[in-house]
Amino acid sequence: MKNKKKVLKNKKILLGVAGGVAAYKSVDLVRRLKDEGASVTVIMTDASKNFITPLSLEIASENRVCSGIFDDPMSHINLPREADIMLIAPATANIIGKFANGIADDLLSTCFLSFKGKVVIAPSMNWRMYDNPIFQENLRRLTAHGVIQAGPDRGTLACGEEGIGRMADVSEIIETIKSAFSKKDFFKKKIIVTAGPTREYLDPVRFLSNRSSGKMGYAVARACIRRGAEVILISGPSCLEQPHGLKSFFRVETAQEMKNAMFKHLHETDVVIMAAAPADFSPEKKEKTKINKTDKLLVNLRNTPDILSEIGKLKRRPLLVGFAAETGKRLDRAKEKLIQKNADIIVFNNVTAAGSGFDVDTNEITIIRKNKEVSLPLTTKDAAAEAILDAVSELLKRVKCII
Ligand code: CTP
Numbered sequence: 001m002k003n004k005k006k007v008l009k010n011k012k013i014l015l016g017v018a019g020g021v022a023a024y025k026s027v028d029l030v031r032r033l034k035d036e037g038a039s040v041t042v043i044m045t046d047a048s049k050n051f052i053t054p055l056s057l058e059i060a061s062e063n064r065v066c067s068g069i070f071d072d073p074m075s076h077i078n079l080p081r082e083a084d085i086m087l088i089a090p091a092t093a094n095i096i097g098k099f100a101n102g103i104a105d106d107l108l109s110t111c112f113l114s115f116k117g118k119v120v121i122a123p124s125m126n127w128r129m130y131d132n133p134i135f136q137e138n139l140r141r142l143t144a145h146g147v148i149q150a151g152p153d154r155g156t157l158a159c160g161e162e163g164i165g166r167m168a169d170v171s172e173i174i175e176t177i178k179s180a181f182s183k184k185d186f187f188k189k190k191i192i193v194t195a196g197p198t199r200e201y202l203d204p205v206r207f208l209s210n211r212s213s214g215k216m217g218y219a220v221a222r223a224c225i226r227r228g229a230e231v232i233l234i235s236g237p238s239c240l241e242q243p244h245g246l247k248s249f250f251r252v253e254t255a256q257e258m259k260n261a262m263f264k265h266l267h268e269t270d271v272v273i274m275a276a277a278p279a280d281f282s283p284e285k286k287e288k289t290k291i292n293k294t295d296k297l298l299v300n301l302r303n304t305p306d307i308l309s310e311i312g313k314l315k316r317r318p319l320l321v322g323f324a325a326e327t328g329k330r331l332d333r334a335k336e337k338l339i340q341k342n343a344d345i346i347v348f349n350n351v352t353a354a355g356s357g358f359d360v361d362t363n364e365i366t367i368i369r370k371n372k373e374v375s376l377p378l379t380t381k382d383a384a385a386e387a388i389l390d391a392v393s394e395l396l397k398r399v400k401c402i403i
Contacts, residue, residue, distance in 0.1 A: 006037030007178050007382050013040045014083035014115070016108040017057065019047020020090035021158040022124040022167035026052065029089055029170050030060040036174060041079060043067065043108045045095065069107045076110035085180060086115050089150075090124035090167045093135050099147070100138035118180045120148045122173050127163025150176040172244045179226040179245075185393045187228035190247075190269045192262060192318075193221040194276035194307070196236035198255045202299060203287040210277040211351075213359045214238030216323070216381050217275030221246065223385035224273075232269075234261045236276055255279060255304035262307055266318065271392055273321040274308045275347075312342030319395055321345040321388065327352045331366060331373075338368055344399070345369055345391055367391045 013033055017026045030040050040061045044054055054065040066075055080086065088095060088108070095108060099121075104110040112119065121142065129135055130152065143149055151168025168176075195217020199207040218240045221233045225245040232248045236258065242249050250261045255278040262272070281301040291297065308322045322343040324334035327350070334348035348366040351357030355378045356364045363384045366375040369391065376387055 006035075006380060007386065008033065008174075008181070009037035011038045011177075011181065012082060012084045013038050013177070014043065014079055014086045014111065015040050015061075016043045016045070016086065016088040016091075016095070016111070017048045017052070018045050018088060018090055018092040018095040018108065019050060020092045020124045020167070021051060022090040022122075023048045023051035025167060025170060026089060027056050027060045029173060030057060032170055032174055033177070034061070036178075038177075039063070041066065041083070043079065043111060045106060045108050047092075047094075066107060069105075069110060071107075076104075076107060077114055079107075080111045080115035080117075083115065083117065085117055085177060086112065086119045087122070087173070087177060088112075088119070089122035089173055091121040093123075093125050093129045093132075093138075096121065096123060096135065096142065097138050100141040118146070118148060120150055120173070120176050120180060122150045122168050122176075123152045123165075124167035125152075125165050126157055126159055127161065127165045130163075130165045148176060148180055171241065175222060175226070175244055182226040182228075184228035186224060186389070189229045189271060189396070190232075191224045191229045191271045191273065192232045192234065192265060192269050193217055193224060193273045194234045194236075194258060194262070194278075195221065196238040196276055198236045198258055198276070198278045198304070199253045200255065200279045200282035200304065201253075201286045202283045203289065203291045205290055208279050208281060208283070208301075209237075210279050211358045212236070212238075212277035214240050214276075215359070215361065216349075216363060216384070217273075218243060219381035219385040220273050220275050220388060223382065223389050227389060229271075232265055234258055234276070236278070255282065255307070259305045259307045259310070262311070266311065269318045270396070271319045271321065272311055273388070273392075275323055277323075277325060278304055278307065280304060306341070308343060309341045319344050319392060319399060321347065321392060323347045323349065325349060325351045325357075331368070334366070334368055338370070344395055345388070347388055369395070 042057045042065045044067045058065045098109045104113045153166040154164045155166045196214030197210040197212040201207045222243045224231045230247040234250045252258045282304045284300040320343045324337045338346040346368045355362045364378045
């Protein structure tokens with residue numbers, strides 16, 4: 001997938017690597033940032049070289065690695081001037097202490113002082129250091145000055161103890177960077193997103209379901225969070241990682257459970273985005289024990305609740321976005337769904353087209369509104385989610401639609 005489809009396309013990231021055990025993760029971090037379309041210049045502190053070599057980061061970043069303050073006397077001005085954002089991962093107690101107190105005695109701390117843009121830090125240290133009131137004061141001071149914090153997480157630390165202090169995982173750090181670049185046009189908007197399939201059980205071990213990985217819905221939820229919304233994600237079975245920064249997360253199995261979770265929160269919602277693929281049929285009867293194998297099994301099915309249509313019928317309802325998963329270029333069917341389900345937007349996607357549909361990170365969509373239709377070329381699900389939110393944002397400005 002070419003860089004032009006990516007959220008961090010052409011962004012210049014100045015990555016500071018300080019001397020913590022999590023420094024080994026910075027190779028993966030650099031690779032993933034580059035995969036997202038960014039270019040990365042690394043500054044290493046002297047201490048960090050005890051954990052990782054400059055060569056590893058030079059290879060990963062395909063860029064020179066900077067370290068000495070006097071290697072190039074103007075680098076503390078030039079490097080920040082060229083960067084769009086500064087990221088420090090891992091950020092040790094020492095570097096955070098320096099930043100918070102204006103100490104500038106190495107390349108990283110001088111660059112921090114001269115940088116004018118947004119700074120993201122990913123603290124990493126032992127829980128005793130993290131809990132220390134002096135460290136906490138430094139951290140508060142930095143965040144009060146607008147420094148954005150990613151993590152740390154709780155878990156097993158390098159010393160073997162359990163506690164807070166593990167560097168946030170790489171995907172959380174990358175989401176924080178994307179969020180720092182995002183417009184906040186959904187600030188304080190309440191959005192419910194559904195994702196994944198549902199399972200309609202015949203017996204305790206067998207079910208009917210739809211093919212759906214949940215990737216599109218999870219990408220929509222992440223984009224909503226980046227753009228400042230309070231997001232409730234209602235997910236059918238999916239092995240995807242729960243997005244960071246959700247207001248609430250509900251795991252459901254059946255379409256009825258999805259509907260129940262939806263209607264419990266609908267009254268406080270501005271927008272509903274139904275990216276889930278609920279199964280349309282459910283066995284009339286769920287057996288309590290496993291059905292014995294027979295030559296022929298006849299099952300009576302009934303329709304599951306059509307959640308989108310039920311919301312569409314409400315007198316006062318949130319702004320409503322549905323998806324139309326079609327096998328073929330059936331834009332006509334997608335347009336029918338817009339009318340029949342009384343949605344404001346239907347996102348058409350041909351699940352049988354190359355690069356679209358299930359289990360892939362790309363999609364080719366058409367965003368259909370009553371008087372407007374926009375087709376996007378094959379793009380990442382992240383970028384498709386952004387385009388869907390652009391359409392929602394445009395409509396929200398015009399429609400007053402809170403229940
Ligand atoms: N949907 C829903 N409840 C269902 C089935 C679908 O809310 N029980 C929603 C989906 O989340 C999607 C939209 O309706 O946003 C269209 O789903 P789709 O599967 O494309 O269409 P169906 O209505 O199921 O019709 P068909 O299967 O005949 O295409």
